[in-house]
Amino acid sequence: MSETKSTHALEVRGLVKKFGPRTVLNDISFTLKRGEILVIMGGSGCGKSTLLRHLIGVLKPNEGEIHVLGTDITKLDDDGLAKVRRRFAMMHQFGALLNSLTVGQNVALPLLESGNVSESIADLVVKLKLELVGLTGFEHLKPSEISGGMRKRVGMARALALDPELLFCDEPTSGLDPVMTAVIDQLTLDMVHKLGITAVVVTHDMTSAFRIANKMIMLFEGQIIAQGTPDEIRNNPDPRLQQFIKGEADGPIPLKLSRDDYIKRLLSVD
Amino acid sequence: MLLAYTSLTLRAFASIGRSLSGRSTLRVHATFVQMVNVGVNSLPTVGLACLFMGLVLAMQSAGQLAQLGATERVADLVSFAMLREIGPLITAVVVIGRSGSSITAELGTMKVSEEIEALEVMAIDPVRYLVVPRLLAMIIMMPCLTIIGEALGLFGGWLLGVNSLSLDPLLYITRSLQAVDLKDLYTGLFKSLVFGFLIGSIACTYGMEVRDGAEGVGRNTTQSVVSCLLAMLGMDAILTAIFFFAT
Ligand SMILES: Nc1ncnc2c1ncn2[C@@H]1O[C@H](COP(=O)(O)OP(=O)(O)OP(=O)(O)O)[C@@H](O)[C@H]1O
Numbered sequence A: 001m002s003e004t005k006s007t008h009a010l011e012v013r014g015l016v017k018k019f020g021p022r023t024v025l026n027d028i029s030f031t032l033k034r035g036e037i038l039v040i041m042g043g044s045g046c047g048k049s050t051l052l053r054h055l056i057g058v059l060k061p062n063e064g065e066i067h068v069l070g071t072d073i074t075k076l077d078d079d080g081l082a083k084v085r086r087r088f089a090m091m092h093q094f095g096a097l098l099n100s101l102t103v104g105q106n107v108a109l110p111l112l113e114s115g116n117v118s119e120s121i122a123d124l125v126v127k128l129k130l131e132l133v134g135l136t137g138f139e140h141l142k143p144s145e146i147s148g149g150m151r152k153r154v155g156m157a158r159a160l161a162l163d164p165e166l167l168f169c170d171e172p173t174s175g176l177d178p179v180m181t182a183v184i185d186q187l188t189l190d191m192v193h194k195l196g197i198t199a200v201v202v203t204h205d206m207t208s209a210f211r212i213a214n215k216m217i218m219l220f221e222g223q224i225i226a227q228g229t230p231d232e233i234r235n236n237p238d239p240r241l242q243q244f245i246k247g248e249a250d251g252p253i254p255l256k257l258s259r260d261d262y263i264k265r266l267l268s269v270d
Numbered sequence B: 001m002l003l004a005y006t007s008l009t010l011r012a013f014a015s016i017g018r019s020l021s022g023r024s025t026l027r028v029h030a031t032f033v034q035m036v037n038v039g040v041n042s043l044p045t046v047g048l049a050c051l052f053m054g055l056v057l058a059m060q061s062a063g064q065l066a067q068l069g070a071t072e073r074v075a076d077l078v079s080f081a082m083l084r085e086i087g088p089l090i091t092a093v094v095v096i097g098r099s100g101s102s103i104t105a106e107l108g109t110m111k112v113s114e115e116i117e118a119l120e121v122m123a124i125d126p127v128r129y130l131v132v133p134r135l136l137a138m139i140i141m142m143p144c145l146t147i148i149g150e151a152l153g154l155f156g157g158w159l160l161g162v163n164s165l166s167l168d169p170l171l172y173i174t175r176s177l178q179a180v181d182l183k184d185l186y187t188g189l190f191k192s193l194v195f196g197f198l199i200g201s202i203a204c205t206y207g208m209e210v211r212d213g214a215e216g217v218g219r220n221t222t223q224s225v226v227s228c229l230l231a232m233l234g235m236d237a238i239l240t241a242i243f244f245f246a247t
């Protein structure tokens, strides 16, 4: 089988997703080599989280193939999917911590449930991973007792608990202060460079994106409008891309209606 | 919903089967936590409800039986009705209102806040992790609660009989014991076991099937209570027919 030989950690071909009549992802194709960091960028609501949810097997595409660590996950049953899932980890946009457990128990959960880690080792790993995200001493608090940014970092610690081969992060740094953002970015880089894992990071923080990316994808209304190395993206002439990178309000990205359009809509005359 | 119910119940039993055959582990500690939740914490309410029902049964039957000049038969009637019907029924109603609704709301909230999705992505089966402990706790605790409820219900009847109908305390007890046989007790407990299974599985299904945020949690919790009540009463009719009517 190609499982172990494949040099691609991720290979997506012709992914299409419709919610009802609305096409949210349209013909998405890309590959990612092992040991690289892919950054997925795009405006709010363009389908970044939806794309990520396909990569982790939560959503099934209407069309297309998704190869994760050498296996096409669109064709797997629950058991097969669980097998692949044991090799990767996900940091959710809002943490997705179990509210009934403490911070420490949340980080320990994947360890203890994997069935081959004793409680004392899990305890140690929890301390180590929480230290990595700057949350030493918060083990005993409940998720409802910590801030949104802290919850995210706990989510990161939990994702790293089992040393995954492939790490998915949905907006790991939005809502964090600049120092913490740099810490998380450095952590991602360290994981990739020192442990050789592969990472997929969704973000709309451009500083952070260019700091960590080996490869970038720009999504716009469910389509990839540009992909390549950070340099290629920086020099891409597409005005939508340039507007996004520079963070300008005026440009081809239709955020607001023009004055005339606005009056027309308001009075609903064509 | 029926499809979701069947599939979840089958998955739960498959998961229990895998645990029993040693291919995965049962979450024993979590099951005990749930047993405390649905069982021990329901005890005061179940006890009080059954005590009141015992009093009511005795009062209602006293009037009728007095006309026949057989007031001492209150003991027969209370113990008979309590063991066969009222005990399991009142216990189930209390547990549906207290624990069935809270299971649906809890699982529904976890669903809405993406906790269940996160479990799946960590390759942790939510059925094994969340549903099985709740279902087992329901099945185990319902008969336990019922038997305690029945005891308090009988005590309620005795209280009224002795104090208001001036029946002899000891005679009341012997009459009660003579009026019922073992079959009355164990069919009642069997009913409560089946009720426990129904409440647990229905409440979990409505929880796992929540859509559309907080509104969905509220809607499914209401639906869960209604479905549990109807399923429980329907099953009661079927089991009563099997045990006491058809034979
Ligand atoms: N379950 C769903 N049913 C219907 N539409 C959905 C569903 N999930 C997402 N969408 C739609 O898909 C689009 C993309 O949503 P998505 O959450 O992927 O955006 P995003 O790029 O992650 O945005 P943000 O940066 O704000 O997190 C949105 O327009 C949303 O309305």
Ligand SMILES: [Mg+2]
Binding pocket: A048, A049, A050, A093, A170
């Ligand atoms: Mg998103």
